[in-house]
Amino acid sequence: MAKRALVVGGGIAGPVTAMALQKAGLEPVVCEAYAEAAAEQIGAYLTVAVNGLSALSQVNAHHVVTGIGHATPTLSFATSANKHIAAMPIGGVLPDGTTTHSVKRRDLYRALNAEAARRGVRYEYGKRLMDASTTPEGGVRAVFADGSVLDADVLVGADGIHSRTRQIIDPDAPKARYLGIVGLGGFVTDRALSSELNAEPGTYNMIFGKRAFFGYLVAPDGEIWWFANVPQREELTKAELVAHSRDRLMELLAADRTPAARIVAATTNADLVPGFNQYDMPSVPCWHRDGMVIVGDAAHAVASSSGQGVSMAVEDAVTLAVCLRDIPDTASALAAFENRRRDRVERVVEYGAKTSGDKATGGLARLVVRLLTPYFLRKAASEGIGSLQWMYDHRIDWADGSAVLPLQHG
Secondary structure, eight states: OOOEEEEEOOSSHHHHHHHHHHHTTOEEEEEESSSSTTOOOOSSEEEEOHHHHHHHHTTTOHHHHHHHSEEOOEEEEEETTOOEEEEEESSOBOTTSOOOEEEEHHHHHHHHHHHHHHTTOEEEESOOEEEEEEOTTSOEEEEETTSOEEEESEEEEOOOTTOHHHHHHOTTOOOOEEEEEEEEEEEEOOHHHHHHHTOOTTEEEEEEOSSOEEEEEEOTTSOEEEEEEEEOSSOOOHHHHHHHHHHHHHHHHTTSSSSHHHHHHTOOGGGEEEEEEEEEOOOOSOSEETTEEEOTHHHHOOOGGGSOHHHHHHHHHHHHHHHHHHOSSHHHHHHHHHHHHHHHHHHHHHHHHHHHHHHHOOHHHHHHHHHHHHHHHHHHHHTTTGGGHHHHTOOOBTTBTTOOOOOBOO
């Protein structure tokens, strides 16, 4: 009889974990707190790097991203005066020619959950996890806010950065760390403006503004996708975030001679993503206990500047499934999963925190960063992706979840 797995969360890590567990021979059930999958989204769009797409291919789900997203293989950096600094690739190229892709967050949530459901994964909606405990038989019993109870052999917390599962596993677990940045984003459907920008297709245009960091790309259909990172010393409440959004950003961008302010001004209220505090997770001491384990942001949320949030979650899902497939004892399988993943993800978290720190600085420190950034970026561009090869080259083979195979660079 197949082991039953409760997967808490229907965002990104949840459905991918469910599909991977299903392929490994388990019987997954996704328990989503909302009435529909991922009803609350933060952020406009996401990057799925080549290492994440490679991991998705191990469960035959890479087409979900490539089918609704578009290739964005290049980063291009500019100053607040709109002067080009350097360009560099975002990872390498997979053997079939696939490169890093970008996709709208809401589209990715829907598509991944639809693909899991198409494969027969069972979904339970309105299931907000309240507590979980070990049963006398060695399984896990989950209790939900609606009073219902579900039993399983293993419980996987894919419930995000403010994970309830993490708290259940370890009541003393650290909480999310605020990065000193408020994020915003949106989409512009004004094709005339996108034509004026004359942006290179497949390129992220990153601008080191005097008072805010801004990035945009032009999608194949001419729609402009953009995001902004605004230094903010203290976390903002939801009400403050709503009030903070457009007016504050426009004020900050006015100091730059770039298209950023025009892009934000052309964004309709319906296409504007409200502000959100940005977090990551410091090292979480305990990822698993008995038959419970956390994956993705619940275990190791990385700063958005790393471009690795989705990819880390996907790598987790595939590695966890392989461990549960190959190691009969659940507790031993979960320990093996953590052992294979911890060093890598904590290195990525550290990298993301460093790059976010450059955006969060203010005053004299920000001026110094702006003055030195062109030098370091040009140096990095001359090296290609060599210094980040460790991040992009990680490739999991379904036959051996610990295998790391080289990717082809381009």
